[in-house]
Amino acid sequence: MENSAFEMHENVLPSTPSSGKVNISTGLEKKSQWSLMRIFLVCLLACIITTLIGVLILSLVYASTYRPYANIKPEAHRTPETPTDPKSENPVDFKFQFLNRLHKSKVFEFPGGAIQWARYRNNLKDYLSVEEEAFGTSLNRQRSHMTFGTLRIKSNGLRAPHWHFNANEHGYLAQGTAWIGVVDDGGSVVTTYNVTAGQVIFFPKNILHWIKNVGTEDCLFLLFFTTHEELQTLDVDDVFFSTPEDIAARSLKPQGGVNFIRTFQKQEEDQAVNLPPNLAELVTKASYLQSPDSLVWRYFYDLKGSKEFRFPGGIIQWARYRKNGDGLNVNEKIFSESLNQHENSLTLGTLRIYTNGLRQPHFHFNANEMGYVISGCGKVGIISTQGTTDFNIGIGDVVFFPIGTQHYIKSTCDEDLLFILAFTTGNQLQTLDLDDYIHATADHILAQLFFKKQSEFKKIPKFTEDQAINLP
Numbered sequence: 001m002e003n004s005a006f007e008m009h010e011n012v013l014p015s016t017p018s019s020g021k022v023n024i025s026t027g028l029e030k031k032s033q034w035s036l037m038r039i040f041l042v043c044l045l046a047c048i049i050t051t052l053i054g055v056l057i058l059s060l061v062y063a064s065t066y067r068p069y070a071n072i073k074p075e076a077h078r079t080p081e082t083p084t085d086p087k088s089e090n091p092v093d094f095k096f097q098f099l100n101r102l103h104k105s106k107v108f109e110f111p112g113g114a115i116q117w118a119r120y121r122n123n124l125k126d127y128l129s130v131e132e133e134a135f136g137t138s139l140n141r142q143r144s145h146m147t148f149g150t151l152r153i154k155s156n157g158l159r160a161p162h163w164h165f166n167a168n169e170h171g172y173l174a175q176g177t178a179w180i181g182v183v184d185d186g187g188s189v190v191t192t193y194n195v196t197a198g199q200v201i202f203f204p205k206n207i208l209h210w211i212k213n214v215g216t217e218d219c220l221f222l223l224f225f226t227t228h229e230e231l232q233t234l235d236v237d238d239v240f241f242s243t244p245e246d247i248a249a250r251s252l253k254p255q256g257g258v259n260f261i262r263t264f265q266k267q268e269e270d271q272a273v274n275l276p277p278n279l280a281e282l283v284t285k286a287s288y289l290q291s292p293d294s295l296v297w298r299y300f301y302d303l304k305g306s307k308e309f310r311f312p313g314g315i316i317q318w319a320r321y322r323k324n325g326d327g328l329n330v331n332e333k334i335f336s337e338s339l340n341q342h343e344n345s346l347t348l349g350t351l352r353i354y355t356n357g358l359r360q361p362h363f364h365f366n367a368n369e370m371g372y373v374i375s376g377c378g379k380v381g382i383i384s385t386q387g388t389t390d391f392n393i394g395i396g397d398v399v400f401f402p403i404g405t406q407h408y409i410k411s412t413c414d415e416d417l418l419f420i421l422a423f424t425t426g427n428q429l430q431t432l433d434l435d436d437y438i439h440a441t442a443d444h445i446l447a448q449l450f451f452k453k454q455s456e457f458k459k460i461p462k463f464t465e466d467q468a469i470n471l472p
């Protein structure tokens with residue numbers, strides 16, 4: 001656009017002096033006849049120049065306002081979510097740096113299930129809306145080490161054996177029963193185990209794993225990946241069909257050689273989550289072995305069965321690293337050590353807030369935080385020195401709190417508000433709550449700071465019970 005406009009300019013400029021030359025050389029002989037001609041030529045020239053300038057201005061204006069992805073965006077996403085919100089005059093509300101409405105995102109359907117994402121995309125065209133783009137950009141700009149996805153697997157469906165090149169994976173099973181396989185040590189150790197709702201899985205980077213739904217209802221996995229770039233994944237079937245037949249035959253040495261390899265048929269549909277219609281014909285005998293605990297617990301944690309940390313307004317449970325295994329049983333220690341041994345692993349936890357309970361303002365010194373609402377509803381506040389941004393949350397929403405960001409969460413409906421949370425540390429999480437840092441500050445320092453009598457600060461009570469989650 002800009003180049004062609006520039007070229008037009010160049011064509012116009014030389015024509016002015018050249019037409020002037022014509023006028024001077026011919027004007028000597030027939031002055032009166034040529035003066036009319038001259039007026040005509042000047043007018044014509046003026047017309048051409050005016051038109052060209054007009055075209056130039058229009059093309060420049062168009063070039064600066066044109067946004068390629070704005071055109072393919074579905075109409076539904078263009079209307080602001082809350083028309084009454086005064087901030088909605090801006091094209092994208094500030095809150096979408098911290099909030100992703102995952103339940104509204106694109107559903108990637110497969111024969112055996114579906115996947116949805118809250119993530120960063122390299123290509124802006126891959127975002128469905130400017131709100132999604134704001135969230136993805138925020139994850140990447142904060143170097144968050146966070147990508148979130150939901151994985152739904154139908155009964156008997158299989159998440160194909162695969163691995164990720166650039167991220168560890170931590171998952172929470174919200175619903176269903178699955179059988180997991182994990183292959184490590186160059187294939188010499190295969191660890192398999194069952195996982196049920198409320199339990200946690202952990203797959204380190206580059207470790208092959210599969211997930212099979214062995215129950216009758218859908219499985220719903222809530223998955224955190226430790227990258228803020230695009231996740232890089234390789235499925236075993238995809239790489240198999242990309243391998244030359246003779247190379248596959250020589251590697252596997254099957255009966256029938258390359259002719260046997262040729263009998264494999266690549267399906268038209270992506271089999272990332274697979275479920276052949278004739279599964280009963282194909283599979284005649286299946287065993288779901290459980291490996292010994294010493295292997296299993298490196299990649300598994302019974303979060304639901306772990307210690308409950310109870311507060312007046314709710315409960316927190318943890319799948320995390322503890323120095324010297326403090327407060328953990330033998331199996332939990334195996335998981336704790338496994339987290340700590342892997343680079344960039346996550347701390348997971350469930351946060352349950354009773355109706356009207358408040359997870360009071362706090363922040364984390366050593367981790368970004370991401371959370372997904374499993375049930376209930378509430379209000380989240382992000383406190384910065386410029387003020388507070390707050391927004392409502394419900395089932396299927398994803399929130400992101402960058403390291404050091406002070407935030408609070410209030411439960412606002414009749415049902416408990418339940419979150420699965422992930423923190424980007426494989427060490428112990430460091431947190432500071434509002435009441436703790438106020439109480440820790442000497443009252444005469446507070447008096448001086450807030451222009452308020454020292455005795456007034458006696459009005460802020462201390463409780464024996466930790467008020468991390470409180471009730472009025």
Ligand SMILES: *[C@@H]1O[C@H](CO)[C@@H](O)[C@H](O)[C@H]1NC(C)=O
Pocket residue numbers: 177179194214215288289290
């Ligand atoms: C794992 O689940 C399968 C399928 O439901 C079941 O047959 C098997 O007994 C389970 N194993 C254990 C150890 O619970």
